[in-house]
Amino acid sequence: MRQDQTWGNRLFDIINHSVLFIVAIVCVLPFVYVLAVSFASPAEVAKGGLILWPKEWSLVSYQYIFSSDTLPRSLLVSIYITVVGTLINLAFTSLMAYPLSKPHLRGRNPILLGVLITMLFSGGMIPTYFVVNGLNLTNTLWSLMIPNAISAFNLIVLKNFFQQIPDGLEDSAKIDGCNDLGVLIRIVLPLSLPAMATFGLFYAVAHWNTFFNAILYINDNEKWPIQVLLREIVILAQSRVGDASFDEMDVQPLTIRMAVIVFATVPILLVYPFLQKHFAKGVMLGSVKG
């Protein structure tokens, strides 16, 4: 708060803060509700009403989750494809974006055009399946990491980011005896940490939410990521009513559904705070004497 504030300014600040606060509450409340329900006892939830703070805490739903190894195992699968998959994504995206950021690369424009075309047209579900199947990737976790190793959109954005890095830096590294790969690894990538963190986050969230490809490419249920199970438990409860094999009154209790949501969402939420510090700007200040 500065000292030289008029009333108008103050009023504006107050309104601003309260509006933003209300918006923040609206965003946070659903999460609080999900958390609270997952820790409440089923009987309390059955009585109805909105629960934002359980009367009695209960771990019944979480006991159910850990009662078999299915859900924990699928969580490990998800963590695995997220970590390894994101590393693959970042490695391949930067390895392709860096050469494309150099205007003297021969055939640069045709390659960029090719990348652009993949953004506009896709082969469709079944042809893509044939490719994955033809490469013998089906029923392996690679099928979830390799076919989408480079996102065309991220590639183009990253290429533009690399183009902003002053040439002087790279030239000086060259003079000091670095080859192209050395320049990329020692100079360009360290300067691009904010971009890497951003795309890493995009890729990681995309991997974490993998659902449809997993069902399509993976037959072995021990290799399913958590989203497949989450969907089976949560969505099914609502979509199968009217299906003849389904007792219309027989649905998983809300507490368990909410607990599974918490179980499947919290790990990826934990990634954000750790990447926060890399979003910092101004990494390149003072690196080039003008």
Next chain:
Amino acid sequence: MKKRWMTTVMAMLAGMMVVTACGDKSGGSGVNGDGPYPLTLVVNQVGEIPDPNNPMEEKIREYTNTDLRIQWIPYSAYDEKVNVMVASNELPKLIKLNYTPTTISSLEADLFWDITTHLKNYPNLAAQPQAYYDNISVNGKVYGIPLFRDMGRAIVSYRKDWLDAAGLKEPVTLDDWYEIIRYSTEEDPDGNGKRDTYGMMLDKGYNQGTASTLTRLAVSQGAPNKWGIDEQGNFYPEFESEQFFEVMKLFRRLYEEKLINQDFAVVDSSELNKVYESGRANIRISGGNGQSLQTKLEKVVPEAVVDVSALQGPEGVRVPGESGNTGFLAIPKSTVKSEEELAKVLTFVDKLLDPEMVNVINKGIEGVHYEVEGDYTVTIDADKDAQEVKPYRDTFPQRGDLYNMEKKAKGTELFNKNKQIVYENENYIVPNPALTLKSNTYNERGGELEQIITDAQTKFIMGQIDEAGWKAEVERWRKSGGDQMAAEYKESYENQE
């Protein structure tokens, strides 16, 4: 520092590659010979996926002399996965299909065995009522064995303690329905001094699909099931029948007088279940068993008494007929190449309906999942049953205690009453004449056409349009393709005759 970090990452990556490089090898042994016949089966997932070597599956393998391998696919993407399997020729020897337009076209393309003439060679398969096979037939040919379900599941469940207190009986006419609903909303049946109960609640699926409350109630009053056929043999939709409109008017009135939940157009059925299970709603038409409601309700309201009655109207019991299956098991020609092999697969399915297998599939293993008590069997642990037996009960052909079951499962009085009503419903079924008829308009734009009508019904009930407005919407539906659909059904019907 930087350099060391990079090396670590690279080393980790390399390590990961080595770890995941071991692909899986599934062994496949010879098809001929006297060993167990290797049989692959694809079905949709039910609850937790059981361990393939659990005693249930071992017993089935042993009895049928097959090396059965089941692949479970999540329900949410089942049809897409099956399309991919068909396209890439990776089908198993036996696969569960749903009766959808896409499936029907692959049946017509002769990708699966037509088993119409084979059925008579298998005693158990031949013993099942023809109606079940008719409902999965395509152009009069049967391409699989249905996963049997009751055809008349609709049942009325209500709070007997509330009705008794008011001196009311189970509803027959629409006036009875109105009175029960009015009383339970306005007269504080739970006696807590607050107006916090509803006589009846609807969810957003109240007018859609087989579980449509509008259809079920209208049929009980004498309306056709989804489609009717008039004297000239022309098809007309249910919502043009007088009784159906009466039902719509009843709900319009209930909505106006705030006797049903005002958010019915958007509320989810699971939300609804919560209210019924917490004792704040009275009557509903559903396809479940009243006992499961009673069990859940007792935990919240110990004195609650649930009762069930058949869906009846002035002309007695009338129930909309459902398809009688939850898909069917079909045999692909690409994997089962010869008639001899087809016989092996059909023998396997036939054996599943032998008494011993009926017991295993429905109840599990004696001493583990159920015990025998005199003339009945009793489930030992409901959770264990749901986890270990239900997956098989839901995915193999079985008809519960209606076929080859030596001893019935012991249930509560309410459970048995419910079952008995559903069983007797089969005699009062009003079939949907268009169930197996072909209509290209329906395949291409069925959803869009249905949307016109379901939206209009909601608007009418909420009082946003009047009778003239409703008539205009029906007209719009006819112009947009409804007429065409009716004509196509008529043609398809005459071809079948």
